Amino acid sequence: MATDAPRAPSDEAAERALENLVTELDRCVDELVQARARAERLLLQRRSGRAWLDIVTGEARPLIVERISTVLASLSAAGHDWRREQAAALQGEQVSINRIAALFGVTRQRISALLKEPAAGDRPPVAGG
8 A cells, every 4th residue: 555645746747647648538439439330330331232442432531540540649649648657656756667667567678768758748749730
């Protein structure tokens, strides 16, 4: 059982990253529900005898595969930010890099590299994003 400790800036950053992850998960669930509904409609069209070319050319954008790619990319980014901030918060609680690596199921080198990355709020924005 963990003891209560004063909140450090890394705690606040980890909490923000987790809040962002929850928000992104909710958004992605909505996107995937829409993609699934569209996939069901396409499946019905195919089963009714429509040609693949007709189905694909009639599909509105974003295509199902575009939605899925967007969801995967956004979850990857939000999950990575959460992992980085969580590792920093654990380090702030004096948890060793070896222990954090064991908790995350990765090498200590991976955790060390992760902790050297700038925090999400400190990185320059991605071009076009």
